[in-house]
Amino acid sequence: MEGFSAKIAQIESTMSLYGREVVIAFAVIVFGLILIKWINQGLKRVFSKMPISAAKGATVRNVITVLMSAALITFVAIQLGLEPRPVVRFLAILTLAAIGILMVFRPLVPTLPFKVGNTVKAGDLLGKVEATTVLNTRLKTFDGKTVFIPNRKILNDDIINYHFTPTRRFALKVNIKFDQDLMKAKQIIESIMVEDPRVNKTPRPVVYLMSLEKGFMELQGRGWTDNVKAFVVTRELLEKTKLRFDQEGFALAVPQLQVHYSIENTEHPFKEI
Amino acid sequence: MKSVEAYKIIDEGWTKKRTGFRVRFQKQVGSEIITDYFPDMDEGPWLSEIAIWRMAWKLAESRKSDIPDINAGDLVNVYVVDHEDNPVKYYATGKFEVFNQINIEG
Numbered sequence: 001m002e003g004f005s006a007k008i009a010q011i012e013s014t015m016s017l018y019g020r021e022v023v024i025a026f027a028v029i030v031f032g033l034i035l036i037k038w039i040n041q042g043l044k045r046v047f048s049k050m051p052i053s054a055a056k057g058a059t060v061r062n063v064i065t066v067l068m069s070a071a072l073i074t075f076v077a078i079q080l081g082l083e084p085r086p087v088v089r090f091l092a093i094l095t096l097a098a099i100g101i102l103m104v105f106r107p108l109v110p111t112l113p114f115k116v117g118n119t120v121k122a123g124d125l126l127g128k129v130e131a132t133t134v135l136n137t138r139l140k141t142f143d144g145k146t147v148f149i150p151n152r153k154i155l156n157d158d159i160i161n162y163h164f165t166p167t168r169r170f171a172l173k174v175n176i177k178f179d180q181d182l183m184k185a186k187q188i189i190e191s192i193m194v195e196d197p198r199v200n201k202t203p204r205p206v207v208y209l210m211s212l213e214k215g216f217m218e219l220q221g222r223g224w225t226d227n228v229k230a231f232v233v234t235r236e237l238l239e240k241t242k243l244r245f246d247q248e249g250f251a252l253a254v255p256q257l258q259v260h261y262s263i264e265n266t267e268h269p270f271k272e273i
Numbered sequence: 274m275k276s277v278e279a280y281k282i283i284d285e286g287w288t289k290k291r292t293g294f295r296v297r298f299q300k301q302v303g304s305e306i307i308t309d310y311f312p313d314m315d316e317g318p319w320l321s322e323i324a325i326w327r328m329a330w331k332l333a334e335s336r337k338s339d340i341p342d343i344n345a346g347d348l349v350n351v352y353v354v355d356h357e358d359n360p361v362k363y364y365a366t367g368k369f370e371v372f373n374q375i376n377i378e379g
Contacts (some may be wrong), residue, residue: 191288197320201290204280229320236323240364247367 018081025076032072040065054117070095112137112154114161119227121160122149162227167200170234172221174241175214175253182209182217185250189221192240198233200224216253291355293318294325296332298351299377301343306377310354318356322364325353333372349375 015022040061047057070091077087114120118129120139127141137154139147162168172193176185186207193205205223212218221241225233245252284290295318296311311328312318319325329351338347351372353361363370 194288195291196322197290197292199290201284232321236321239323243365244367 021080025079028076028079029072032068032075036065036068036072039068055115058116110155112151113159114163118161118163120162122154123157125149166227167224168227168230169222169224170230170237172223172234172237172241174219174221174238174245175216175255176219176245177216177251177253178212180217180250184248185217185219185245188244188248188250189219189241192237192244193221193223196233196237198225198229199237215256215258291322291361293320293356294322294353294361295319296325296329296351297354297358297360298329298332298348300336300348301345306343322353322361326363326365329353330372337373338375343375343377347373349373350377 043061043064044057047061048054050057074084074087074091078084112132114129116129116131119127120129122137122139125139125141125147127139127145127147129137130140130146131138132151134151136148136150139149141147172189174185174189176182186209189207190205193199199205200223203224205221207219207221210218210220221237242252297308298311299306299308301307311332319328332348333351336346336348338344338349343349352370353363355361360369362368
């Protein structure tokens with residue numbers, strides 16, 4: 001009991017000596033952190049209006065936040081009566097140690113195969129990466145949904161990052177009957193692809209006869225276009241192809257199965273009794 | 274002949290690559306009939322032939338005139354042109370098509 005009273009007396013004497021400084025330092029830290037948060041949010045709004053990528057903006061904001069936090073810690077330490085020089089020295093050593101650790105261990109740390117702002121396909125989800133945290137990734141799909149995907153799932157799954165491949169090959173799949181003019185059909189599909197402004201000049205669009213074994217001639221026109229236009233381009237070229245084939249009198253084929261059954265010399269299962 | 278030359282001949286002589294489309298139309302301003310374009314010439318052309326034809330049809334339908342009269346605001350002789358101001362065949366019919374067609378000179 002005496003020991004406890006002694007400790008209370010010690011705290012009382014310490015608080016009477018340094019209490020004012022401790023309270024001021026605590027208030028400065030709280031106020032400073034709120035101010036840093038406000039500045040961070042303000043910078044976010046400013047950067048969103050400037051022509052810089054979201055990833056670069058986030059990096060600049062993080063650097064500014066770290067510098068302001070360091071300045072706040074230094075200021076508070078000085079307020080508490082510490083010498084400025086050792087405090088700055090300590091912070092410098094801490095920063096250098098952090099950089100060193102990062103440089104050594106960074107190659108060993110699994111990193112996400114995309115950055116904020118990239119368009120990616122993760123599993124069945126296609127969308128733009130809005131934010132990444134230690135635990136999950138926030139993806140905005142093109143139909144307006146915001147999806148939070150756990151990073152461990154992303155690291156174990158196949159990811160397509162469209163940022164690295166600005167163009168994509170599209171395929172126009174058209175099936176025509178065997179009695180149709182193959183060369184004319186190929187010419188129509190190729191000309192539709194060539195004349196479209198969104199289809200790249202190189203590699204040049206080509207049309208292949210893919211197979212004959214399905215009961216029709218399976219044609220496929222292939223061309224290259226920008227990633228962001230690929231969906232619309234493919235659908236519109238398909239629409240134009242269908243209408244042009246109609247105008248030219250082509251008969252499109254649908255998948256079918258012909259069954260030949262001979263009843264000669266066999267016991268017919270459905271014969272009339 | 275080198276392949277570059279051969280492809281150049283094909284590009285110029287066979288199917289030409291278009292660089293964009295506009296809707297060309299006429300409208301009455303005061304007592305005059307003027308020709309205008311959508312999008313404006315200071316804006317970039319549309320790259321989708323399907324979208325621009327749809328736009329042309331909607332514009333014509335929205336400002337139809339009582340033939341043979343043209344009222345202020347009517348959009349007549351509406352059709353699609355390419356980057357060289359050449360009329361483009363309507364992809365749905367394969368023919369040159371003009372929406373809300375009126376013979377202004379006659």
